[in-house]
Amino acid sequence: MAQSPKLDDTDRRILRELRRDGRLSNARLAEQVGLSATPCWNRVRALEESGVIEGYAALLNQKALGLPDTVLIEVTLERHDDDMLYRFGKALAELPEVMEAYLLTGEYDYLIKVAVAGTQGYEEFLRHKLYKLPGLRHSRSTFVLRTLKRETSVEP
Structure with a gap:
């Protein structure tokens, strides 16, 4: 390490x-x-x-880009072998709506943060993208009502 x-x-x-x-x-x-x-x-x-500073980025306003809504999605996979985790993670990372994705411990395997345009945009994301990913068994979603704090890194 x-x-x-x-x-x-x-x-x-x-x-x-x-x-x-x-x-x-x-x-x-x-x-x-x-x-x-x-x-x-x-x-x-x-x-x-030294890697303390990983890079620099512009913060984009998702509302101005036509994707005003944020949805947090908990995902459970069918299996947990290395191949399934790799294939699901790789496919997930390629979806442009996905802003963040975390492999978890606990009841769900992944927590995914996506940007969508309302319930219609969310339904399209689910039906045409998320549900087509390999190994997905179950998902549970929550719409974000308001962002109370958003940071790009921890306070040094």
Whole structure:
């Protein structure tokens, strides 16, 4: 198991600022964390190389993209052998509506978060995509009424 890098207070300040705004210029980031530009750039680079910073992304508004509704789906598979888990996971990852998917312990095998356009969009997703995946035995769904908190990573 790889050991995680030792983070000091300055690294944590850098991570908090980048977590809030991944588009910060190095000069602005350095100013906000109290460093000059070169040491700040070196620290960010080291955080990237060590894997603490995995990447940068734009957060898209799913409502503006015509997919205003979020559904959480619990899925049980017919079998739990390696081949079934691999095939189901691979097929699931290819569905564009799937925003997150987790292999679980407990009563259900997977928890899936999908973006859809209302109940009609959800029915289409179920009938034409999810129910056609290999090995699906049972699913249970819950529509999200409101998002109370959404973060892209943990607070460093």
